[in-house]
Amino acid sequence: MRVLDYEIPDKLYYSKEHEWVRLEGKEAVVGITDYAQKQLHEIVYVEVQKEGSEVKQFQTMGTVESVKSVSDVFSPVTGKITKVNRELTDSPERLNEDPYGKGWLAKIDLTDFKKDMEKLLTAAQYADYIKTMET
Amino acid sequence: MSKSLRRTHLYQFHKQNAKMVEFAGFEMPIWYKGIIPEHMAVRTRVGMFDITHMGRAIITGAKSEAFLNHVITNDVSILTPLSAQYSVMCNENGGIKDDFVLSRLELEKFLIVYNSANREKDYQWLVQNSRAFNVKVEDVSDNIAMFAVQGHNAQQTLQKIADADLSRIERFKCGWTKLADEEGFVSRTGYTGEDGFEVFVWNTPLSNPEKAVKVWNAILEAGKEFGIEPCGLGARDTLRLEAGMCLYGNDIDEAITPFEAGLGFVVKLKKESFIGRDILTKQKAEGIKRKRVGLRMLEKGPSPRPKQEVWKDAQKIGYVTSGMFSPLLEGGIAMAYVSIEQATEGEAVTVKVRDKSLKAEIVKFPFYDPTKYGYARQK
Numbered sequence: 001m002r003v004l005d006y007e008i009p010d011k012l013y014y015s016k017e018h019e020w021v022r023l024e025g026k027e028a029v030v031g032i033t034d035y036a037q038k039q040l041h042e043i044v045y046v047e048v049q050k051e052g053s054e055v056k057q058f059q060t061m062g063t064v065e066s067v068k069s070v071s072d073v074f075s076p077v078t079g080k081i082t083k084v085n086r087e088l089t090d091s092p093e094r095l096n097e098d099p100y101g102k103g104w105l106a107k108i109d110l111t112d113f114k115k116d117m118e119k120l121l122t123a124a125q126y127a128d129y130i131k132t133m134e135t
Numbered sequence: 136m137s138k139s140l141r142r143t144h145l146y147q148f149h150k151q152n153a154k155m156v157e158f159a160g161f162e163m164p165i166w167y168k169g170i171i172p173e174h175m176a177v178r179t180r181v182g183m184f185d186i187t188h189m190g191r192a193i194i195t196g197a198k199s200e201a202f203l204n205h206v207i208t209n210d211v212s213i214l215t216p217l218s219a220q221y222s223v224m225c226n227e228n229g230g231i232k233d234d235f236v237l238s239r240l241e242l243e244k245f246l247i248v249y250n251s252a253n254r255e256k257d258y259q260w261l262v263q264n265s266r267a268f269n270v271k272v273e274d275v276s277d278n279i280a281m282f283a284v285q286g287h288n289a290q291q292t293l294q295k296i297a298d299a300d301l302s303r304i305e306r307f308k309c310g311w312t313k314l315a316d317e318e319g320f321v322s323r324t325g326y327t328g329e330d331g332f333e334v335f336v337w338n339t340p341l342s343n344p345e346k347a348v349k350v351w352n353a354i355l356e357a358g359k360e361f362g363i364e365p366c367g368l369g370a371r372d373t374l375r376l377e378a379g380m381c382l383y384g385n386d387i388d389e390a391i392t393p394f395e396a397g398l399g400f401v402v403k404l405k406k407e408s409f410i411g412r413d414i415l416t417k418q419k420a421e422g423i424k425r426k427r428v429g430l431r432m433l434e435k436g437p438s439p440r441p442k443q444e445v446w447k448d449a450q451k452i453g454y455v456t457s458g459m460f461s462p463l464l465e466g467g468i469a470m471a472y473v474s475i476e477q478a479t480e481g482e483a484v485t486v487k488v489r490d491k492s493l494k495a496e497i498v499k500f501p502f503y504d505p506t507k508y509g510y511a512r513q514k
Contacts, residue, residue, distance in 0.1 A: 044460045067170045
């Protein structure tokens with residue numbers, strides 16, 4: 001769906017810190033939302049923890065820098081990073097151009113997604129949350 | 136955003152076209168299209184900033200030159216009418232109260248333009264120190280709109296709506312001119328490193344913004360053929376850093392002296408007396424312990440940011456005061472204060488960015504090649 005100026009794909013899960021989760025079997029692909037990339041604007045550097053790192057839900061898993069600011073990225077799920085998107089090293093602008101596609105940050109081997117899910121939002125819930133941010 | 140924030144004449148334009156932020160009590164545009172395209176417009180063509188949020192005061196009276204020579208560090212007596220100079224004023228400890236541009240309008244009339252964050256402080260300081268002199272200090276901030284038109288097409292852009300011959304106004308000179316038929320004043324100064332003008336629209340109170348809006352729109356229209364962009368505070372900051380210019384509150388403040396900041400060229404110790412002179416004279420004789428330098432990151436990676444530590448071998452030698460991604464150089468650049476022993480061009484250092492030590496080199500200002508960019512570029 002599209003809410004205000006922001007794309008919010010229906011089948012993903014979302015965190016209030018503006019990360020998204022897409023399930024692929026027992027793995028999750030994670031990234032930052034269209035709202036997040038539009039707020040940051042002009043992303044010039046992306047850093048994600050190394051493959052093999054354990055990450056916990058809502059704890060730092062990386063950093064995104066725009067020209068003038070630095071923001072933490074929080075993992076929306078608990079698990080082990082199996083793959084990071086290396087293309088972002090040379091092309092950090094992928095996060096701006098395609099936040100739900102080529103701008104994915106990492107793949108995470110899930111520990112207990114049922115538990116993670118309790119604290120995540122559906123697309124409809126995230127859309128409502130975005131509306132409250134904009135008013 | 137809170138309703139109590141101050142706005143400029145161009146608020147409606149900004150609100151419709153830009154992302155807005157709070158800055159020094161004002162609601163201001165941070166970017167319209169984006170910091171990078173706005174930055175590049177100024178470096179390669181022309182861009183325009185609304186800088187009405189800056190503080191402005193007019194000083195008049197027979198003793199105004201003597202008063203200013205007492206309160207600021209530069210030599211005011213060398214300023215001829217319709218000339219401008221960059222300067223600082225210091226506290227009694229030699230720390231920088233503020234940096235600013237001072238223009239001599241007439242023999243006994245000056246215009247000072249200082250940082251928005253210091254508007255109240257500077258005005259009070261000027262008034263307080265003017266009591267021994269027969270001068271009038273008048274805050275005219277809210278009665279004048281101010282735009283910076285910067286970039287090597289700035290003169291061509293403005294000339295289309297100005298009645299004065301702008302080619303006769305040299306760098307750090309000023310002049311009166313009609314702009315889109317309105318009463319205006321221009322000075323060939325700026326905060327980007329590029330050629331350009333700062334434009335003042337006289338007698339346009341915030342309550343009656345029409346004149347300011349008219350001149351702003353006329354400049355945008357005149358600049359169209361050159362690809363002018365309205366620019367926000369984001370590009371203003373990246374441009375001034377690339378040019379090696381200080382931002383008050385980041386790179387200079389009341390605990391830093393002009394010598395440490397590399398601004399010794401505006402301190403005229405030969406003047407009889409001025410506030411801070413004794414300590415500055417002593418510091419000049421004894422030498423400084425730390426100095427402001429430029430850092431250029433040597434590897435692709437995160438950009439340096441304020442407060443990060445600068446190291447040489449196993450020793451901490453200083454800290455970053457401004458740091459960001461340079462749109463022109465496409466890498467991290469910074470200003471830092473480092474111990475005088477290491478403050479040498481070409482010195483290899485590291486900057487601690489989060490858990491990493493990143494390689495950097497001490498470089499001279501400006502960060503760009505001055506034969507290709509900036510006011511002194513070769514055609």
